[in-house]
Amino acid sequence: MDALLFWILAAVTVASAVLVIGQRNPMRSVLLLIVMFMALAGLYVTLGSPFAAVVQIIIYAGAIMVLFLFVVMLLNVPTEETPIGRQARLLGGVGPRRFGALLSAALALELFWALGRLGAIAMPAGDTPETTVKAIGLRLFRDYAFAFEATSVLILVAMVGAVVLARKEPQQ
Amino acid sequence: MLPEPTLNSYLMLSAVLFAIGTAGVFLRRNIITILLSVEVMLNAVNLTFIAVDRFRGLVDGQIMVFFVITVAAAEAAVGLAIVIALFRHKETLTPDVFTSLKW
Amino acid sequence: MTPELIAQLIVIGFTFFMLLNSAAVLVYMERKVAAVIQQRYGPYLVGPKGALQPLADIIKLIFKEELRPKSADAFLFYLAPIISATAAFAAFAVVPWGADTDFSTLAHLLFLDKIFGFTGLAHPIRLAAADVNVGLLVIFSITAMGVYGIVLAGWSSNSKYSLLGALRASAQMISYEISYGLSFAAVIMLAGSLSLATIVDQQAGYWFGFIPKWYIFIQPIGFFIFLTAGVAETNRAPFDFPEAEQELVAGYHTEYSSMSFAMFFLAEYVNMVTVSAVATDLFLGGWHGPFPLPDGFGWVWFLAKIFVLLFFYIWMRWTLPRYRYDQLMEFGWKWLLPAAVLNLLVSAYIALRVGW
Numbered sequence: 001m002d003a004l005l006f007w008i009l010a011a012v013t014v015a016s017a018v019l020v021i022g023q024r025n026p027m028r029s030v031l032l033l034i035v036m037f038m039a040l041a042g043l044y045v046t047l048g049s050p051f052a053a054v055v056q057i058i059i060y061a062g063a064i065m066v067l068f069l070f071v072v073m074l075l076n077v078p079t080e081e082t083p084i085g086r087q088a089r090l091l092g093g094v095g096p097r098r099f100g101a102l103l104s105a106a107l108a109l110e111l112f113w114a115l116g117r118l119g120a121i122a123m124p125a126g127d128t129p130e131t132t133v134k135a136i137g138l139r140l141f142r143d144y145a146f147a148f149e150a151t152s153v154l155i156l157v158a159m160v161g162a163v164v165l166a167r168k169e170p171q172q
Numbered sequence: 173m174l175p176e177p178t179l180n181s182y183l184m185l186s187a188v189l190f191a192i193g194t195a196g197v198f199l200r201r202n203i204i205t206i207l208l209s210v211e212v213m214l215n216a217v218n219l220t221f222i223a224v225d226r227f228r229g230l231v232d233g234q235i236m237v238f239f240v241i242t243v244a245a246a247e248a249a250v251g252l253a254i255v256i257a258l259f260r261h262k263e264t265l266t267p268d269v270f271t272s273l274k275w
Numbered sequence: 276m277t278p279e280l281i282a283q284l285i286v287i288g289f290t291f292f293m294l295l296n297s298a299a300v301l302v303y304m305e306r307k308v309a310a311v312i313q314q315r316y317g318p319y320l321v322g323p324k325g326a327l328q329p330l331a332d333i334i335k336l337i338f339k340e341e342l343r344p345k346s347a348d349a350f351l352f353y354l355a356p357i358i359s360a361t362a363a364f365a366a367f368a369v370v371p372w373g374a375d376t377d378f379s380t381l382a383h384l385l386f387l388d389k390i391f392g393f394t395g396l397a398h399p400i401r402l403a404a405a406d407v408n409v410g411l412l413v414i415f416s417i418t419a420m421g422v423y424g425i426v427l428a429g430w431s432s433n434s435k436y437s438l439l440g441a442l443r444a445s446a447q448m449i450s451y452e453i454s455y456g457l458s459f460a461a462v463i464m465l466a467g468s469l470s471l472a473t474i475v476d477q478q479a480g481y482w483f484g485f486i487p488k489w490y491i492f493i494q495p496i497g498f499f500i501f502l503t504a505g506v507a508e509t510n511r512a513p514f515d516f517p518e519a520e521q522e523l524v525a526g527y528h529t530e531y532s533s534m535s536f537a538m539f540f541l542a543e544y545v546n547m548v549t550v551s552a553v554a555t556d557l558f559l560g561g562w563h564g565p566f567p568l569p570d571g572f573g574w575v576w577f578l579a580k581i582f583v584l585l586f587f588y589i590w591m592r593w594t595l596p597r598y599r600y601d602q603l604m605e606f607g608w609k610w611l612l613p614a615a616v617l618n619l620l621v622s623a624y625i626a627l628r629v630g631w
Contacts, residue, residue, distance in 0.1 A: 006177040010185050017189055017212050021196030026204045027351075027430070033208055034423070040215055047182075047226040052234045054412040056218070059241050062419030064211075064248045066426065066449060071252045072204060073430050073438060075259050100198030108191030112184060121179040123227060130408060131231050133469055140235050151242050158246035165253035168260070 002128075005046050012039040030068050037061040048128035051136055182223035189216035203255050203265045207248065214244050279400060282378060287404045294367055298544040299329040305589050312593045339533040344433060351431035356531065356538035359424030363545035366417040369410040370552045371472045373402035373562050373574040380572070401472055402574065409469045414553060415456055418508060422448050424542065425517070428531070443600055444510060444517030450607040451507035451514075457615035458501040461622040462490055462557045465631060471553070475561030489560040496618050498558045500611060502584075505550035507607065509543060512592035516600050551584035552577075559584075 016036040023029045037060050044053035140148060175181075189212060196209025218237045225233030255265070262269055303318070303326060310317030318325030343352055377399040407413055422445045429441020466474040480488050491498045507514040531539065555561055559580050562573030598606065 003174045003176050006181070007174055010181075013185065014188055014192070017192045020212060021192060021200060021205065021209055023205075026202055026208075029205055029208050033211065036212070036215070040219060043219065044222050047222050049222050049225065049234050049237075050407065050409050051412070052218075052222055052237045054409050054416050055238060055241060057416040058412065058419055059245055060211075060215075062416060062422070063449065064245050066422055066445065067248060067252060068204065068208070069423075069426055069430075070442065070445075071255060073426075073442070075204075075256070075265065097198050101195040104191045104194035104198065107194065108187050111187035111191075115180045115183055115187070118180065121227070123177070123179055124229065128226065129229075131225075131234065133409065136231050136234055136238075139231050140238070144235055144239075147239060151239055154246050155242065158249050162249040162253040165250065166256045 002046055006043070009039045009042045009046070012036075013043070026072050027069075030065055030072060033068075034061050034065050037065070046128070048130050050130060051133050179223060179227050183220060186216045186220045186223070189213075189219065201266050201268065203258070203267050204252075206267070207251050207255075211244060211248070214240055282400055286400070286402055290367070290372070290404045291364070294364060294545055294548065295541075297548050298541050299333070301544045301547065301585065302329040302332060304585070305592075308586065308589045309593045312590070333537070336533055336537045341533045341535070346433045348431045348433070351427050353535065355424050355428035355431060356535045356542070357424075358427065359421060359542035360538045360545070362417050362421035362424060363542040363549065366414050366421075367545065367549045367552065368404040369407055369413050369471065370549065370556060371401055371403035371406065371475065371561070372552065372577050373572075375399040375401055375472070403472070406470070406472065410471045411459060411463065411469045411474075411553075411557075414549070415452075418455075418546075418549075419449075419452060421542070421546065424539075428539070432531075440517055447514065447517065447600075447603060447607070448508055448510070450604060451504045451611070454500055454607065454611040454615040455504035455508060457612070457619055458497045458504065459553075459557055461494055461497045461619045464619075464623060465490060465493065465626060471556045471561075475556050475563070478560040479563050487560055487563065489558060489563075491558040494558065494618070494622065496614065497622070498554070500615050500618060501554055501558065502550075502587075503611060504607075504615075505554065506588065506591065507603070509546040509550055511543070511547065511588060513595040513598050514603055515592070515597060516603060547585060547588055548581065551581045551588070554584055555580040 013036055016032045016039065020029045020032045020036065023032065037056060041053040041056050041061075044050070044056065193209045193211075193213030193216060196212060197206050200206055200209065218240055221233035221236045221240075225231065258270060259265060306328065307317040307325070318328035321327045321331045343349065403410075425441050425448070426445045429437045429439075429444075432438070462474065463469055466477045468474060468477075474490075478487070478489050482488060486492065506512075510517050555577060560576075561580075562577045564573075564576035564579075
């Protein structure tokens with residue numbers, strides 16, 4: 001049962017990721033990315049991390065993607081245009097971009113090869129123990145307390161930065 | 173009968189997702205789609221953390237995922253603010269158009 | 276097909292069925308209560324005292340013509356009400372509405388032990404469609420997904436006014452989500468668990484023999500914040516600017532007709548029921564009442580408490596004037612959010628001192 005769930009969710013994840021980068025319309029890309037997040041949340045649940053799954057849906061699918069959706073709807077630029085100018089073609093032309101995609105495929109193949117050399121490592125047998133929120137909380141607030149506080153400062157800075165950057169210039 | 177997923181299967185899935193994200197960053201010419209591909213890459217990393225978490229029986233992976241998601245939120249907010257500012261300037265979302273800092 | 280599995284399936288089906296019925300009952304209740312507040316008769320023609328009015332409404336809606344603007348994106352146009360309705364129902368799935376029961380009393384009352392030899396299950400099961408350890412967070416996450424129904428509705432209608440209305444509605448919903456979450460964070464801290472059933476069980480018993488141990492008595496401000504944020508989340512008065520926009524400018528569901536429109540309103544009523552149910556479980560003691568009913572009948576108290584909260588919802592709609600949009604956002608960010616944070620901090624401090 002777990003195996004079937006893994007393969008189905010993995011297939012959905014990869015299919016939606018490919019479609020995210022393949023769609024012309026950014027609105028559809030955003031919606032497909034939400035599908036990918038849901039599939040990943042399902043994978044996290046099968047791996048015994050319901051808290052990470054729910055946090056992923058609340059923050060990623062529920063807040064960040066709403067932000068993306070707002071920006072896509074406000075800016076409303078559906079199609080892509082061709083590169084302009086000689087300089088643009090040098091770094092943004094078709095050749096370099098396709099070479100870049102080739103490099104990422106090479107990355108994936110290298111990782112596959114490395115994992116193949118490792119030999120199969122089985123997951124611990126038996127039922128997946130669910131990690132309790134209490135265990136996560138104890139670890140987070142004792143050992144990672146500094147990182148937690150630093151992250152909150154980071155979010156504050158990002159909030160202020162986003163407001164300042166997106167503000168309209170005051171009309172002189 | 174389907175093969176039972178080993179740790180390698182999860183890591184390979186993560187590698188595939190990361191490669192898809194990287195290919196997306198290279199191939200697409202729309203800033204918002206590039207940002208979405210970066211999110212795909214971050215999720216691939218999250219999956220690695222949780223898979224190894226289950227393998228080793230720790231909770232540190234989930235805490236790292238928590239931080240990665242939070243940092244991704246901050247990055248998305250600032251990135252989209254920059255996109256809006258750029259759009260106001262040039263009315264387009266193609267990254268190739270913004271060449272004023274090039275040689 | 277063990278008896279437990281059959282019982283669980285029956286519980287799921289029953290929950291779904293009762294949710295659908297509750298939407299119909301709410302349609303009638305809203306119109307009758309509105310009529311009483313406005314000193315007129317409500318529906319009284321269809322059925323005894325107008326009780327079959329929702330049936331007439333549904334039949335009318337089914338027979339209306341299904342329209343779609345030609346330039347609207349068809350897939351997203353029909354997906355939006357589906358997302359709204361699905362999120363509304365899914366959020367209620369993890370809400371327990373009765374104590375753990377093994378159906379022995381019910382089996383005895385319905386003579387199932389005489390006919391089928393069924394004397395109750397071996398282990399008691401939770402009376403919820405799905406019981407998850409992180410249940411409260413699941414409700415929160417699915418409520419967050421409900422925002423997409425509205426956003427996609429506004430976008431796919433391909434009309435500037437629908438889009439602006441949808442953006443305002445979703446901005447309102449995500450603003451009030453924070454206060455919503457912080458108010459129940461205080462309850463989680465006091466109860467020590469994220470599972471709603473455990474939180475309700477912590478509220479059993481009495482202080483001094485007659486005051487029930489409900490969290491509303493320890494967290495009155497938290498309850499107020501939760502209910503206010505809940506009303507704003509469900510886009511009901513006095514926070515229903517996105518709906519009332521139809522009087523001023525077009526709202527996000529103007530282009531919808533017939534069953535799609537019905538699904539949006541079904542989603543709204545089911546969301547109301549979910550918020551009331553979660554408030555009951557968190558603050559009002561769930562299925563514990565002044566005197567204990569026989570095993571398996573705690574849901575009567577639950578129903579009574581939800582009914583009171585829903586009446587309060589409807590009463591608010593027809594009594595209070597509507598907030599303007601900027602007043603609404605200011606209230607959410609400048610007043611409710613600091614209040615929720617303060618509530619959490621003060622509760623934490625007192626809990627530490629008292630040694631909760």
